[in-house]
Amino acid sequence: METGSRRFKANAAAALANPVLQGNLRMAKGKFIDxxxxxxxxxxxxxxxxxxxxNLRNAVLENLDLWLEKFxxxxxxxxxxxxxxxxxxxxxxxxxEIGKKHGVKKAVKSKSMxxxxxxxxxxxxxxxxxxxxxxxxxxxxxxxxxERPSHIIAPAVHKCLDEVADLFHATxxxxxxxxxxxxxxxxxxxxxxxxxxxxxxxxGGNFLIAETGxxxxxxxxxxxxxxxxxxxxxxxxxxxxxxxxxxxxLATLMRLLPRSATGQSISNYVSVLTGxxxxxxxxxxxxxxxxxxxxxxxxxxxxxxxxxxxxxxCGACMNHCPVYQTIGGHAYGWVYPGPMGAVLTPLYLGIExxxxxxxxxxxxxxxxxxxxxxxPLPDLLRxxxxxxxxxxxxxxxERIGLKAWAWAASHPGLYAFGARLxxxxxxxxxxxxxxxPVLGAAPEWTAGRDFPAPEGRTFRELYAQRKKS
Amino acid sequence: MSSGSRREDILGRVxxxxxxxxxxxxxxxxxxxxxxxxxxxxxxxxxxxxxxxLARRFVEKSLAQSSSVDSVATLAAAPAAVARYLAGQNLxxxxxVWPSLAGLDWAGAGMTIEARGAVDADLVGxxxxxxxxxxxxxxxxxxAPDAPATVSLLPETHIAIVPASRIVPGMEEAFALAxxxxxxxxxxxxxxxxxxxxxxxxxxxxxxxxxxxxxxxxVVTAEE
Numbered sequence: 001m002e003t004g005s006r007r008f009k010a011n012a013a014a015a016l017a018n019p020v021l022q023g024n025l026r027m028a029k030g031k032f033i034d035x036x037x038x039x040x041x042x043x044x045x046x047x048x049x050x051x052x053x054x055n056l057r058n059a060v061l062e063n064l065d066l067w068l069e070k071f072x073x074x075x076x077x078x079x080x081x082x083x084x085x086x087x088x089x090x091x092x093x094x095x096x097e098i099g100k101k102h103g104v105k106k107a108v109k110s111k112s113m114x115x116x117x118x119x120x121x122x123x124x125x126x127x128x129x130x131x132x133x134x135x136x137x138x139x140x141x142x143x144x145x146x147e148r149p150s151h152i153i154a155p156a157v158h159k160c161l162d163e164v165a166d167l168f169h170a171t172x173x174x175x176x177x178x179x180x181x182x183x184x185x186x187x188x189x190x191x192x193x194x195x196x197x198x199x200x201x202x203x204g205g206n207f208l209i210a211e212t213g214x215x216x217x218x219x220x221x222x223x224x225x226x227x228x229x230x231x232x233x234x235x236x237x238x239x240x241x242x243x244x245x246x247x248x249x250l251a252t253l254m255r256l257l258p259r260s261a262t263g264q265s266i267s268n269y270v271s272v273l274t275g276x277x278x279x280x281x282x283x284x285x286x287x288x289x290x291x292x293x294x295x296x297x298x299x300x301x302x303x304x305x306x307x308x309x310x311x312x313x314c315g316a317c318m319n320h321c322p323v324y325q326t327i328g329g330h331a332y333g334w335v336y337p338g339p340m341g342a343v344l345t346p347l348y349l350g351i352e353x354x355x356x357x358x359x360x361x362x363x364x365x366x367x368x369x370x371x372x373x374x375x376p377l378p379d380l381l382r383x384x385x386x387x388x389x390x391x392x393x394x395x396x397x398e399r400i401g402l403k404a405w406a407w408a409a410s411h412p413g414l415y416a417f418g419a420r421l422x423x424x425x426x427x428x429x430x431x432x433x434x435x436x437p438v439l440g441a442a443p444e445w446t447a448g449r450d451f452p453a454p455e456g457r458t459f460r461e462l463y464a465q466r467k468k469s
Numbered sequence: 470m471s472s473g474s475r476r477e478d479i480l481g482r483v484x485x486x487x488x489x490x491x492x493x494x495x496x497x498x499x500x501x502x503x504x505x506x507x508x509x510x511x512x513x514x515x516x517x518x519x520x521x522x523l524a525r526r527f528v529e530k531s532l533a534q535s536s537s538v539d540s541v542a543t544l545a546a547a548p549a550a551v552a553r554y555l556a557g558q559n560l561x562x563x564x565x566v567w568p569s570l571a572g573l574d575w576a577g578a579g580m581t582i583e584a585r586g587a588v589d590a591d592l593v594g595x596x597x598x599x600x601x602x603x604x605x606x607x608x609x610x611x612x613a614p615d616a617p618a619t620v621s622l623l624p625e626t627h628i629a630i631v632p633a634s635r636i637v638p639g640m641e642e643a644f645a646l647a648x649x650x651x652x653x654x655x656x657x658x659x660x661x662x663x664x665x666x667x668x669x670x671x672x673x674x675x676x677x678x679x680x681x682x683x684x685x686x687x688v689v690t691a692e693e
Contacts, residue, residue: 031672044514052511059504063497065483070501084476136678137669154669161671184667184675191679196589211505212654222622222665222680229618229657240479245504251640252511262668265530266605269680270660277656282586282617284656294479302486 004333005345008356011331024160025328032154032319035263036370042265043255053256054374056249057310060241064301067210067243068292074213078275080288087295088118094291095120095202095235096127102233102287104129104199108191110217110224111135112204113152113313114237114293116335117348120202121146131202132194134223136187140164143171150329152336153261153315158328191223201227201285205238206312207253208290211246214274215290218257218267225269234273234285240292241309247272253312256372260314296348304383308343310373317367317377323360332357339367339377343384351387358384419458427456516604516638523603524633524688530606531686534663535676540633540688547630548578550687551595555580558683560626564593569615570630586617587624594624594681600635600643605662608686609643612657621661627681629661632689 004011015021040046060067072082085091091114099107107129109115121131121142133142137155141147144167149155156164161180168186169176177183203224205215215236217224228234244250250272258264277284300309318324318338329337333354336344342357358381361367367377388394408415430436430453439446483489489497516526528538541550552562563581571584587594599611608629612618621627637643640660647654665680676682 028672042514043512045512048512056511059500062487063501065480065487065489066494066497066501068480068483070505084479086475086479090475134679135669136667140669154672156669157672159670164670180670180673181675181677183670184678188677188679192589195679210501214654214658220665221667221669221678223678225618225622225659226679229622240483245501246508247644248508248510248641251644254640255511255514265533266607266660266662268534268662268665270607272654272658272660273656274654274658275656278614280614281612281656282614283619284612292479294482298479298482298486301483302488 004330005349005354005357006333008331008333008354008360011333012327012360015327015331020160020163021158021328024158025325027160028154028157029325032261032263032315036260036316036319037263039259039263039265043259049252049255050372050374052252053312053372054310056244056252057312057373060243060245061301061306061309064240064243067245068240070210071208071213071243072292074210075208075275075290076213078213080213080275080290082290082292085291085293085295087293088120091115091118091237091291091293091295092120092123094289095237096123096129098233098235098287098289099124099127099129099200102199104233106130106132106194106198107200107202108132108134108194108198108223108227108231109138110201110203110219110227111138111155112202112237113149113335114204114239114295115202116149117293117295118237120237129200132191132198134191134194134221134227135219136184136221139187139191140167143167148330148335150337151315151318152313158330195223195226195230198227198231200233200235201231202235202237203227205236205242205290206257207250208238208243209245209247209250209272210243212272212274214272216250217271217273218254218269219271220262220264220268222269225271228271228273228285229283232285233287233289235289235291237291237293239297240294241297257312257314260316260370260372300347305343305347305380307375308340308347308380310375311340311344312373313340314372316370316372320366320370322362322364322366327360332360339381340375343377343380346384351384351391352393355388355393358382358388416458416460420461423454423458424456426451426454429453510641513639513641514604518638520633523636523638524690526603527601527606527631527636528686528688530603531663532606534606534684535666536606536663536684536686538686538688540690542689542691544630544632544689545574547687547689548573548575548580551628552578552580554628554685554687555593555626558626560593564595564628565591565620565624566595567597567616567620569613570595570597587619587622589623591620591624593626593628594620594622595628595630596621597630597632598635599658600637600646601631602638602640602643602660603636604639607640607660607662609647610657610659610661611647611651611655612659613655618657618659621659622680625677625681626683626685627661627664628685628687630687630689633691
């Protein structure tokens with residue numbers, strides 16, 4: 001699978017060296033954090049609510065096969081067709097086949113991260129079906145030569161107003177606008193035409209409700225409603241882990257999702273969509289398809305990483321992550337950035353294909369503290385690091401270095417001697433300064449920070465001396 | 470691989486990972502059925518459920534969602550309130566209306582209405598609601614032939630008539646009402662909280678993305 005996750009270090013270095021991106025990241029920093037902090041105070045007991053959300057998500061995962069069967073039965077009873085896809089290629093094949101069957105020339109899309117996993121837009125275009133992204137952020141990226149989203153909730157958060165103004169001016173051939181409301185209206189007018197003429201709507205799904213066979217869609221712009229109301233075909237693409245049992249569970253999760261994502265008490269539109277258009281209905285799709293996608297998820301079930309499948313895709317972990325705040329989302333190289341992406345990407349694409357991501361974290365646990373379903377993200381990142389060691393995927397220098405250290409550490413006399421030697425050598429190397437700017441043995445480590453210079457004597461020496469006096 | 474065999478492949482792998490066998494399948498199915506039957510609620514924020522407090526909270530939260538709110542004593546007074554609002558907004562007294570509301574005396578309030586689903590050219594859409602949620606200031610609209618979803622979506626201005634008697638504390642009560650009165654969920658249930666918006670450019674909130682720019686609520690305080 002084509003992914004930039006193998007090039008994380010180079011991507012991150014480029015992001016740090018990009019002044020426009022750095023300016024945009026500084027501007028975005030903190031906005032979601034402040035709003036979330038206020039919004040979660042409105043629910044009287046955030047901890048109890050997220051514990052309930054965690055438990056209900058866990059209960060589904062523990063019987064996922066049965067809940068999927070239940071959902072399928074309920075959805076089918078209401079006239080939907082349920083299809084299954086192992087990977088991105090199968091998603092694309094299903095959607096293209098559905099499009100051809102119903103004579104689709106244009107598909108309007110509400111935001112779907114799974115369609116990003118699949119590279120669906122490319123496959124649709126190749127099959128002669130025009131894909132149109134309708135979330136404003138996604139649309140901005142699509143007209144910028146199909147740029148990838150850098151955030152799962154705010155895909156174009158790395159772009160500033162000036163960049164969007166240039167892009168609209170160039171793409172729509174309209175006079176250049178400078179106000180955000182004017183640009184938003186321009187996008188509305190351009191996209192309204194697409195909503196009215198598309199034969200197919202494609203959406204993701206925030207939740208699948210087993211009780212009713214429904215998909216729940218959460219949006220602010222109303223594009224999710226458009227793509228599921230106007231076209232005569234609606235295709236829902238979701239991961240198999242998105243099932244929840246009941247409508248009550250939806251109510252619980254809706255107290256957490258918008259607050260954690262954008263700091264809203266509730267998103268503007270929560271749509272619960274079930275089955276196809278009735279004979280007397282004015283609107284709604286005549287054909288409804290669910291594509292339930294594995295793409296690496298099934299293998300996470302029953303593993304030590306199963307907690308990750310609770311994720312409800314709010315983005316709070318990345319908003320609060322010091323690494324994400326500094327390098328933005330593109331550096332992570334695939335669909336999901338930030339802490340959740342650093343766990344999901346190696347799990348879905350293979351640990352060997354995203355070696356650096358589990359290390360792109362300080363393990364400060366900001367992500368774990370804000371996660372609305374209490375996923376222990378730092379623990380999972382650490383477990384992934386352990387897997388890398390177990391599978392001998394770490395560089396040889398690190399492996400030999402750690403082996404040597406482990407051997408020395410189990411020989412106390414030798415260890416004390418080595419430590420004394422090192423402390424004196426490093427003091428000499430510092431030449432009277434408080435820190436060492438370049439360390440020959442670890443040049444990469446000191447490229448980003450200075451190494452604090454030791455005082456010349458080890459802790460054990462100082463301790464022994466103090467005991468004597 | 471056909472979709473049918475892919476289904477077996479994916480479910481088979483999930484079952485294998487869960488260690489599913491005939492014995493624990495029965496227990497699992499029982500757990501699933503018990504969960505569905507229990508319809509258990511999670512922790513709820515405190516909402517004062519006295520009628521007047523519910524209405525007050527609904528109004529307060531609706532304003533916080535950038536809706537505007539008016540109230541009238543009776544349903545018969547709603548068309549005049551709608552006409553007043555449109556005049557105040559310098560909008561023509563014309564609208565597309567849910568067929569379920571076509572029986573009100575719109576002409577008597579100086580309004581020209583068409584009862585049907587909305588099209589792109591419609592500037593004003595008037596709906597009722599199935600019920601409304603006090604906790605967040607949210608309307609619950611249930612699609613039906615006489616309550617088309619497009620009316621609350623395509624026009625730039627959405628006006629909703631909200632009987633105070635239909636204001637419930639939370640989403641849980643709204644769903645319970647739908648189960649009790651409709652039996653099964655209609656195709657489209659839409660929870661609407663204020664005008665459509667986006668923050669996708671520089672995280673600056675702009676009202677009026679793809680849906681309405683304005684949502685105006687006319688709360689009807691007394692039963693007819």
